[in-house]
Structures are given as structure tokens and as C-alpha cells.
Amino acid sequence: MRDKPQVQSLNTQLISRLRAALDVHRVHTASADIDLYKRDASNIEGRAGVVCFPLTTAEVQSVVSICAEFQQPFVARGSGTGLSGGATPLDGAVVISTAKMNRLISVDPVHRLAWIEPGMLNLDLTREVTHLGLHFAPDPSSQQSCTIGGNVANNSGGPHCLADGVTSSHILACEVVLSDGSVVMLGGEDPEPDGLDLRGAFIGSEGMFGITTKICVRLMQNYQAVSTILMDFTSVQAGAETVSSIIAWGMVPAALEMMDQLCLEAVEAYIQAGLPTDAAAALLVEVSGLPHAVTDDTERISEIGRAYGARTIRIAQDEAERALLWKGRKTAFGAIARIKPNYYLHDTVVPRRKLNEVLQEVYRIAQRHDLLVLNVFHAGDGNLHPLLIFDKRDPGIMERVHAAGEEIVRVSVEAGGVLSGEHGIGLEKRDFMPLMFGPHDLHAQASMRVAFDPLGIANPFKVLPSPSQCGDAHDMGEDMWV
Amino acid sequence: MGIDLSNFAESIGGVDHGPLWIAGQQTRTPAPSQLRLVAAPAGIVDLQPDEMTVVCGAGTPIIELRTELAKVGQYVNLPDGLTGPGTVGGALAEGRSDIYRLGRGPVRDTLLQVRYVNHDGQVVTAGGPTVKNVSGFDLSRLLIGSRGQLGYFGETILRTRPLPQSSRWFVMSEASQTVVEKILRVIYRPASVLWDGHKVWFCIEGNPKDCAAMIQRISVELPVITEISGPPDLSLYLHRQSVPPRLLGDVVQENARSDSHKIIVEAGVGIVHHQVPPESTPIEKGVTILHRRILEQFNPTGRLNPGIEILASAPSL
Ligand SMILES: Cc1cc2nc3c(=O)[nH]c(=O)nc-3n(C[C@H](O)[C@H](O)[C@H](O)COP(=O)(O)OP(=O)(O)OC[C@H]3O[C@@H](n4cnc5c(N)ncnc54)[C@H](O)[C@@H]3O)c2cc1C
Numbered sequence: 001m002r003d004k005p006q007v008q009s010l011n012t013q014l015i016s017r018l019r020a021a022l023d024v025h026r027v028h029t030a031s032a033d034i035d036l037y038k039r040d041a042s043n044i045e046g047r048a049g050v051v052c053f054p055l056t057t058a059e060v061q062s063v064v065s066i067c068a069e070f071q072q073p074f075v076a077r078g079s080g081t082g083l084s085g086g087a088t089p090l091d092g093a094v095v096i097s098t099a100k101m102n103r104l105i106s107v108d109p110v111h112r113l114a115w116i117e118p119g120m121l122n123l124d125l126t127r128e129v130t131h132l133g134l135h136f137a138p139d140p141s142s143q144q145s146c147t148i149g150g151n152v153a154n155n156s157g158g159p160h161c162l163a164d165g166v167t168s169s170h171i172l173a174c175e176v177v178l179s180d181g182s183v184v185m186l187g188g189e190d191p192e193p194d195g196l197d198l199r200g201a202f203i204g205s206e207g208m209f210g211i212t213t214k215i216c217v218r219l220m221q222n223y224q225a226v227s228t229i230l231m232d233f234t235s236v237q238a239g240a241e242t243v244s245s246i247i248a249w250g251m252v253p254a255a256l257e258m259m260d261q262l263c264l265e266a267v268e269a270y271i272q273a274g275l276p277t278d279a280a281a282a283l284l285v286e287v288s289g290l291p292h293a294v295t296d297d298t299e300r301i302s303e304i305g306r307a308y309g310a311r312t313i314r315i316a317q318d319e320a321e322r323a324l325l326w327k328g329r330k331t332a333f334g335a336i337a338r339i340k341p342n343y344y345l346h347d348t349v350v351p352r353r354k355l356n357e358v359l360q361e362v363y364r365i366a367q368r369h370d371l372l373v374l375n376v377f378h379a380g381d382g383n384l385h386p387l388l389i390f391d392k393r394d395p396g397i398m399e400r401v402h403a404a405g406e407e408i409v410r411v412s413v414e415a416g417g418v419l420s421g422e423h424g425i426g427l428e429k430r431d432f433m434p435l436m437f438g439p440h441d442l443h444a445q446a447s448m449r450v451a452f453d454p455l456g457i458a459n460p461f462k463v464l465p466s467p468s469q470c471g472d473a474h475d476m477g478e479d480m481w482v
Numbered sequence: 483m484g485i486d487l488s489n490f491a492e493s494i495g496g497v498d499h500g501p502l503w504i505a506g507q508q509t510r511t512p513a514p515s516q517l518r519l520v521a522a523p524a525g526i527v528d529l530q531p532d533e534m535t536v537v538c539g540a541g542t543p544i545i546e547l548r549t550e551l552a553k554v555g556q557y558v559n560l561p562d563g564l565t566g567p568g569t570v571g572g573a574l575a576e577g578r579s580d581i582y583r584l585g586r587g588p589v590r591d592t593l594l595q596v597r598y599v600n601h602d603g604q605v606v607t608a609g610g611p612t613v614k615n616v617s618g619f620d621l622s623r624l625l626i627g628s629r630g631q632l633g634y635f636g637e638t639i640l641r642t643r644p645l646p647q648s649s650r651w652f653v654m655s656e657a658s659q660t661v662v663e664k665i666l667r668v669i670y671r672p673a674s675v676l677w678d679g680h681k682v683w684f685c686i687e688g689n690p691k692d693c694a695a696m697i698q699r700i701s702v703e704l705p706v707i708t709e710i711s712g713p714p715d716l717s718l719y720l721h722r723q724s725v726p727p728r729l730l731g732d733v734v735q736e737n738a739r740s741d742s743h744k745i746i747v748e749a750g751v752g753i754v755h756h757q758v759p760p761e762s763t764p765i766e767k768g769v770t771i772l773h774r775r776i777l778e779q780f781n782p783t784g785r786l787n788p789g790i791e792i793l794a795s796a797p798s799l
């Protein structure tokens with residue numbers, strides 16, 4: 001373990017160097033401007049010292065090299081839709097926004113890959129390649145606003161990742177600016193670049209291994225047929241058992257989502273899609289691919305649903321109905337605002353066969369803390385998303401929300417699950433890491449970090465609980481609250 | 483339910499226990515005779531078809547895993563081994579895929595969690611037991627292809643998949659690059675497309691009725707395809723090279739010009755199977771530096787599998 005380098009507060013010299021490297025208009029220091037960057041979409045606030053908007057890899061390199069020279073921590077930022085405080089700048093860090101690096105560089109439709117800049121929005125990529133019969137498979141619910149650089153850093157998932165895998169399975173290469181300002185290409189268009197899978201190690205590193213400035217993504221052929229099924233049940237247990245049974249039958253639907261009663265009520269009030277508001281749970285199942293497989297799987301899934309007591313089985317008859325059912329799933333966050341003004345979204349994974357048991361425990365936890373909880377989640381891969389909803393003006397409410405959240409995380413891990421399925425660890429779950437990992441495990445992860453960022457200035461103090469962060473250059477700022 | 487790795491860890495010992503080598507079935511890399519040998523525990527300990535996961539010792543023969551999984555209609559995406567049946571640990575440590583990578587994806591996506599023994603004899607967990615997991619850095623991905631130099635795998639949790647309902651191979655002679663590209667474009671997610679510059683072999687998998695419909699469609703455009711019982715024999719093609727798939731046409735042409743030896747390429751993927759060792763590709767300096775730093779962290783004394791060069795003999799740029 002080496003000594004922490006002395007951190008200097010952001011000084012005028014550093015700022016003038018940044019301005020010279022970029023251009024005055026792309027280096028923001030006015031508090032009204034930089035205040036917008038003090039947090040991501042989580043409740044965790046920090047403080048940005050300066051916000052830079054580079055246009056090219058060379059400019060990112062210049063900014064990072066200046067940070068290295070001043071031993072100044074920096075934080076990469078995409079759209080700030082992260083939910084774990086990953087992009088929250090601590091203690092006046094330099095924020096490096098990729099918002100202006102959002103171009104599609106090239107597409108190879110035969111080999112189904114594209115080179116893009118990291119600030120490109122997830123949905124924009126799919127829109128750009130739709131005419132070629134292709135799409136980018138990872139589809140976070142935030143896909144209209146999150147960047148692919150952010151997806152890479154968080155190894156994000158989405159409803160349609162059940163069959164095709166999360167971001168890591170769709171990234172072939174990342175050009176990365178390391179914390180010393182050097183540029184390296186991890187992975188490549190070729191399938192087995194010599195040596196270790198540095199690409200795979202970088203994906204999911206939450207901005208702590210460097211900044212990706214160019215990404216090669218794998219694109220998927222669009223399906224030829226699709227079927228979207230909504231089934232509802234009088235118990236969560238019946239819904240959960242249907243999920244396990246579908247998988248045990250040898251089917252991997254494109255998506256397999258669950259909504260519980262409170263969620264169905266909220267969404268129905270919001271979009272009037274004809275959802276079964278008196279059901280305890282509903283499953284939204286989508287199968288896609290070639291026509292015969294889609295027809296056969298739809299029949300088999302309906303049979304399984306019936307065997308577990310599904311009350312109604314609604315199969316979307318056309319694209320408009322399909323879009324309406326998905327709107328229900330995707331607008332859940334907007335819908336809850338009608339119940340309470342604030343929410344805290346959790347993200348854990350449990351083995352599929354434990355879904356019902358853990359959900360029942362989630363309900364009990366919420367009840368004990370006198371909170372409302374609704375569940376809308378990726379049931380197919382056991383990825384729970386309990387949404388605690390509240391009004392933060394209620395006295396003492398945040399303590400209850402955090403206490404309930406911690407219990408949900410503990411219950412999930414004790415059931416054989418994991419801390420996070422797609423949102424990452426960031427600051428939010430950093431101190432829960434020992435629930436899943438022992439000291440040797442954490443040390444191994446810290447070793448990866450040291451290898452990629454020996455200076456400890458790339459988004460320090462995230463992910464790893466403090467004793468494992470030998471090389472990080474910062475302490476948590478006093479002005480930060482979690 | 484997990485495997486007790488204490489004996490395995492003890493056999494490896496701490497840094498002062500000297501250099502050693504972990505052997506699988508040695509189908510790929512024969513163990514150096516002068517080194518102390520260790521072997522990973524073998525056997526399936528938990529198979530959960532409805533979780534699509536299997537827990538097994540890294541020393542488990544892949545054949546055994548395949549047989550047990552087939553009983554529940556599933557398979558695991560690991561290569562059987564080219565010169566004989568290998569082990570789970572060997573396949574993960576090499577990280578090389580088999581010829582179905584185009585449809586089934588790379589080997590690296592198969593590993594969910596591994597408990598390995600590090601250079602100092604400690605048991606370390608990387609990854610998590612569920613199919614979806616972003617808790618911490620993705621150490622599992624780093625370990626795949628590490629050829630025993632970052633740690634010795636003891637227990638693995640692997641992702642399984644449903645066996646395809648049908649899997650059919652076809653061949654066509656006198657196939658140009660345009661034909662190969664047509665196959666890649668017209669067939670919905672083919673499982674494999676192999677090409678030697680003259681013949682193209684391809685595999686389609688899925689619902690039998692869809693496969694039949696797809697063949698009917700492609701037969702209109704390529705009337706001379708013939709169904710065969712399986713892929714071509716690659717047992718003489720022991721060496722491989724990785725190139726961007728868009729360059730495969732050039733590689734095939736260049737090889738035909740030099741007429742040195744036969745090659746078979748995986749179209750859409752970029753693997754070139756050679757009968758003799760191909761030339762190595764230069765490595766970027768930054769990549770070499772990262773490798774060195776990682777090895778310094780994970781194998782500081784060099785006692786794990788000494789003599790292995792993870793970057794092969796590739797020169798630095
Ligand atoms: C309503 C809502 C729904 C959501 N649904 C989903 C979902 O279904 N699935 C899911 O997985 N997530 C979901 N998220 C979370 C979030 O959208 C994802 O984590 C997303 O990938 C973050 O992208 P971003 O561009 O906003 O990244 P940011 O929030 O800006 O950053 C996230 C992390 O990435 C790092 N980073 C950003 N760019 C780079 C770069 N170029 N190089 C290196 N590091 C970088 C940051 O430092 C930070 O650690 C949701 C969020 C919201 C608000």
C-alpha cells in the first residue's frame with residue numbers, strides 16, 4: 001500500500017491549463033453551471049470543481065494528463081442517469097462530460113458492428129441502424145437518455161437482455177484514456193486479441209479504470225416475428241413459479257418482466273392500458289425470433305401460465321397493443337409520481353426459485369418501516385427492483401428508507417443473490433460489498449484497479465470499501481451526503 | 483452448496499512453496515516435467531435447470547458436464563477440446579471458443595463465478611452466482627484466458643443454455659466471398675459459417691420448422707447446397723489466428739496465392755484455423771504495460787505456471 005498523494009484544491013493554474021487545452025467555453029466553473037453535475041439520478045450529492053466538455057480523444061487525453069500532473073481526481077460523466085452515485089463528483093473533482101462526443105463513427109452491416117463515441121445515447125444508436133435491420137441489444141429503461149459510455153462503465157442491462165446478455169456481451173472494443181493520459185485499445189474487432197480480456201475487465205469498472213473515448217459495439221439482427229403476452233395471477237407466488245417453469249422448459253424469452261399489484265394500479269391510472277389492477281402480479285413476456293419458434297413458444301408459455309392459475313392471458317394483437325403493454329412497463333417510474341413525489345429504486349438479484357420468498361420479505365420490510373413499496377422488475381433473471389416511494393418532506397423518512405433498503409440488500413444476498421444486477425455499486429452500495437466479498441476477494445478487485453489506475457485518480461472512492469482502496473487519492477468530502 | 487477448496491489451496495500453498503503448474507487433461511498444454519503439478523477438484527455439485535446454472539469443480543471433464551446437462555435439455559458453451567476432451571478449468575484458462583461462436587457467443591460469457599486459489603494459497607471469489615451481476619469489478623472476465631497465471635480455478639458456476647431443438651449442417655462448393663456474405667445476411671443468426679476459399683459449411687439451429695423454412699429460402703438463392711452430418715474435420719488445424727472478420731476475404735485470397743497450407747476461417751467471427759503456426763500480430767505498447775502491471779499484482783513472484791507468456795511471442799509496437 002502506498003501513501004495517498006497530497007490532493008490540491010482546484011487552483012486557478014489547473015483551470016487555466018484546462019481552458020488552454022480545450023477552449024474557455026467548454027470548461028465550466030460558474031456555480032450555476034457546475035451545480036447541475038453534483039449528482040447523478042441517485043440521491044447522493046457531491047460537488048464538482050469544474051466541468052469539461054472535450055470533443056475528441058486527444059482532448060480527453062489532455063484533460064486527464066493535466067489532472068494527473070496535479071494529482072487531481074476526475075469523474076467521467078455520460079448523461080448522469082446512473083442510480084448508484086457513480087458519476088457523483090467527490091470533493092470538487094474534475095467532471096469530464098462525454099456529452100459532446102456523441103457521433104456514430106462507422107457501421108459494418110455485414111459483420112454487424114459499429115464504432116461510436118461514448119456520449120452517443122443508447123436509443124440513438126438503435127435508431128441509426130434500424131434501416132439496416134439491426135439493433136443494439138442492451139435496452140435500459142433509461143435508453144432514451146443514457147449514453148453507451150455509461151452503459152459500458154456500469155455493464156448495464158435492460159428488459160431485453162434476458163436472451164441476449166447485458167452490455168459486456170455486446171462490446172467488442174473500447175479505446176480508453178488511462179489515468180496517466182496514455183491511450184490504449186482494449187479488445188478489437190477481431191474475436192480473440194492476444195492476451196488477457198482487458199476489454200471485459202474494463203466493462204463494469206464504473207469510471208475507475210479510465211475513460212472510454214471510442215467503442216466498438218456488436219449489433220444484432222432484428223427479429224422476424226414477435227409475440228408479447230400479458231398474464232395475471234392472484235398470487236405473486238404463482239407468477240414467480242411460472243417464471244421458473246418457463247425457463248426450466250427450455251425457453252429463454254426475449255423479456256420476462258413482473259409487475260405487482262401496486263405497480264399495476266399506478267400504471268393503469270397513468271396510461272389506461274387495460275391492465276388487471278385487481279391481480280396480485282402480472283407477467284409481461286416477450287418472445288421474438290423466427291415465426292414458428294415464436295408461435296410454439298407463445299403457446300407453451302400460455303399453457304404454463306394456465307397451469308399455474310393465470311386468470312387472463314392477453315396476447316398483443318398488433319404493434320399498437322404491444323407498444324401499449326410495453327409503455328405500461330416502461331412508464332412505471334412516471335406513474336408512481338402520482339402516488340408519492342419521491343422514490344428510491346433498489347436493484348438486487350436473487351436465484352429465480354427464491355423470487356417469491358424474497359418478494360414476501362420485501363413486503364414485510366416495507367411494512368415494518370411503514371413505507372410503500374411497489375415492484376416492477378426483470379423476473380426472468382431474478383433481478384429485483386423494489387421501489388420504495390415516499391415524500392421526503394416527512395420527518396425521519398430518509399432514515400426509514402435507508403434502513404429498509406439495507407434490509408432488502410441483506411435479504412437478497414442471504415438468499416444466494418448479489419448486491420446489484422445492473423445499476424452498479426458506486427457510492428450507494430460500496431459499504432455493502434463485504435456482504436458478498438471477503439477481504440481476499442476485495443483485495444483482488446483492488447489489485448485490478450491499481451493495475452489500471454496506479455495513480456488512484458480515476459473516479460476514486462467508489463465501489464471498493466475504504467480498507468481495500470489502497471491507492472485512491474481522496475477522502476469522502478464533508479459536503480457529501482449518502 | 484459449494485466445494486471445500488481447503489485441500490486444493492493447501493496443495494498450492496503460500497508464496498514460499500515454490501513454482502508449480504496446474505494441469506487439466508493436458509490436451510492443449512503439456513505440463514513441464516520439472517514443475518510440481520496440482521489438479522483442480524472435479525465433479526458436478528449442483529445443477530439447477532430452472533436457474534440455468536451448474537456448479538462444478540474446475541477439474542470436471544467437459545464431456546461429463548455435457549452428458550449430465552443433456553439429460554435436462556441444456557448445454558454449456560465451452561469447447562470440447564480439439565485433440566481430446568478437456569476440463570472446464572482448461573477451457574476457461576485458454577478462453578478459446580469452438581466453431582459455434584457465431585451463434586452461441588464467446589466462452590467468456592459462460593463463467594458466472596469462480597473460486598480460485600491465488601499466488602499465496604488463498605481462496606478468492608470472483609463474480610457472483612446469478613446470471614446477472616454487476617457487484618464490483620468483473621474479475622471473472624480477466625481470469626478467462628489467463629492460462630493459469632493469475633490464479634488456479636477450483637470451483638466454477640457456469641451459465642447453461644437450452645439445447646437447440648435442431649441443428650443442421652450444410653455445405654456448398656465453389657463458394658465465393660459474396661456467397662459467404664449472403665449466407666451471413668440472409669440466415670437468421672446462423673450458428674456457424676466456415677469457409678476455406680472454395681467450400682462453405684454452415685450450421686443453422688433452432689425450431690425445426692423454422693430451420694426448414696430458412697433452408698427453403700436460401701435454396702432459392704443458392705441452389706447447390708447439400709445437407710451433411712456435421713462440421714468439417716478440423717483436427718489437423720491446431721493453430722489459430724484472430725483477425726477482424728471484414729479482413730477474412732483478404733486472408734483467404736492471400737493464403738491461396740502463397741499456396742503454403744490450408745486454412746479454414748470462421749466467417750462473421752474472424753478466427754482463422756491453420757495447420758501450421760501463423761505469424762503473430764504486434765501488440766500495442768499500452769496493452770503490454772497493462773499485462774505487466776496485472777501480473778505484478780496477481781502473480782508477483784511468478785510462481786503460478788512459470789514459462790507461460792500470456793502475450794505469446796507477439797512483439798510490442
Ligand atoms: C428511470 C431510469 C431507469 C433506468 N433503467 C435502467 C435499466 O433498465 N437497466 C440499467 O442497467 N440501468 C438503468 N438505469 C441506470 C442508468 O441509466 C444506467 O446505469 C446507465 O448506463 C448510465 O448511463 P449514463 O450515461 O447516464 O451514465 P452516468 O450516470 O453519467 O455514469 C455512470 C457511470 O459511468 C461512468 N462513465 C460514464 N461515461 C463514461 C466513460 N465514457 N468512460 C468511463 N466511465 C464512464 C461514470 O463515471 C459513472 O461511474 C436507469 C436509470 C433511470 C434514471
Ligand SMILES: Cc1cc2nc3c(=O)[nH]c(=O)nc-3n(C[C@H](O)[C@H](O)[C@H](O)COP(=O)(O)OP(=O)(O)OC[C@H]3O[C@@H](n4cnc5c(N)ncnc54)[C@H](O)[C@@H]3O)c2cc1C
Nearest residue numbers: 506507508509510511561563568569571572575576630635
Ligand atoms: C490455440 C487454441 C486453439 C483451440 N482451438 C479449439 C478448437 O478449435 N475447438 C475446441 O473444441 N477447442 C479448442 N481449443 C480449446 C482447448 O482445446 C481447450 O482449452 C481444452 O479444453 C483444454 O483443456 P485441458 O483440460 O486439456 O487443459 P490443459 O491442456 O491441461 O491446460 C490448458 C491451460 O490451462 C491451464 N489450466 C488447466 N486447468 C486450470 C485451472 N483449474 N485453473 C487455471 N488454469 C488451468 C493449464 O495450466 C494450461 O496453461 C483451443 C485452445 C487453444 C489454446
